[in-house]
Amino acid sequence: MNESAVKKIAVLTSGGDAPGMNAALRAVVRTANHYHIECFGVREGYNGLIHDDFTKMGPRSVKNIITEGGTILKSARSLEFKTKEGRKKAYDNLVKRGIDALVCIGGDGTFTGAKIFNEEFGIKVIGVPGTIDNDIFGTDNTIGYDTALNTAMEAIDKIRDTATSHNRVFFVEVMGRDAGFIALNSGIATGAIDILIPERKDSIDELFATFERAEKAGKSSSIVV
Template sequence: MGKIKKIAVMTSGGDAPGMNAAIRSVVRTCAYYSTECVGIYRGYQGLVEADFINLTARSVNNIIHKGGTILKTARSTAFRTEEGRKKAYENLKENEIDALVVIGGDGSFTGGVVFNQEYNFPIIGIPGTIDNDIYGTTHTIGYDTALNTAVEAIDKIRDTASSHNRLFFVEVMGRDAGFIALNAGVGAGAEEILIPEEDLGLDRLLESLKKSRRAGKSSSIVVVSEGDKTGKNVFELADYVEENLPNYEARVSVLGHMQRGGSPSCFDRVLASRLGVKAVELLIDGQTNLMVGLQNNEVQTTSLEKAIKGQHTIDKELLRVSDIMTI
């Protein structure tokens, strides 16, 4: 790998609060080391179409506090083809770009691994996803902000639940991972938490709600991860409970994409800044095919292949705490 003179940065997959802070960090670290920086609009699709923009330290003024991503993000069917990846490589070489920083999740990293294998092009990944489902880091960029958004929303829903003696099912994001649901549920004092990693089952859910009634609870909050399979979906789950527990008046609230938006928390801004610096320094140092992440509050690296294939497991101790708190 020759000397790195120009680095490109892009955001890919679902947007996450803190992505702009990561872009800012990459750009300013490049400037610090007298390395040119190029932004790629719309992720891999922009790579295929050569939708590039030169970025300087001043180009990223006043974006650290903004949600979303100034570089946009999009799905790319073209990059999934050999022809598309060949065009992407040609665009990089034509613009004299020597290395690439990919900010995204496992799907984005998978594309990076394939591209690196085919063209031996230097790539470093920065984990940016609210799901927190990437192996090799305790926190992904955007996760902390999404958690705070979910807890704030559940707190407000609880006010209504208490006022009307209602049972609320609150669905949070998480796809196949229950990190948001588990932590937001504990933080907001939910009576039950349904996550994909733990099959609670309908019978146990009913028994838990009956127990809450007997304990004198007039209202309840059940936090449901969108990937949970206890019911076909959260609405049918609510209907099932109403049919079997007629004393409960159930309501459903799906928080949806509001969890992706908003100004990133201080934690996410700092995390993004740390990971961006490390990503650029690794490339300048001649390293590639790695993801930067946070472990034991230190920035460490994991191979992109391991980050994709490894499993970030749910915290069993927190599950135990959740069970105790529902007494």
């Protein structure tokens, strides 16, 4: 099948929602319309593929969603899609509707599922990196990462006021799962005294030594991310 043979596509959002997913969805739907490709939205990610929860989409379907957070298609994590039987149900539903290709907006888990799905059934798949974790290879910034980073920075800046007022040390935990991008860059940007990330193993002794050096330097409050 050549690229011009693609006449119908389906698009889904999967895994944790990320700021910008709706904007990405809008772009997919409007681009499909421009090239006269029929587009279906799949509700609740891979669960929707398995349970045949499709909805026809066009430019009116994505009107005024570009600034909305979350995803209008909803999102979910699918244990059933991790099984061969679940993926076969999903494939059968795509075949039943004559869908030629699938666009998956999500993170590492979404991409892993899409890769396996493609290898097993040969369905054309495009992955759009939408995750605040920024843990997708091949892109500088995933959709949602910049917003998450700035949100963390704003929160840390506010917490610092209380830390300074009460001479306290605050530990700020941010999201990112096994990737330390949010922690590292928000910590650097806000002047954290130490940054603890999954990619590097830090000991309690090293952390205490950092506090001792700060105290000797006259620092009375600190932020650790």
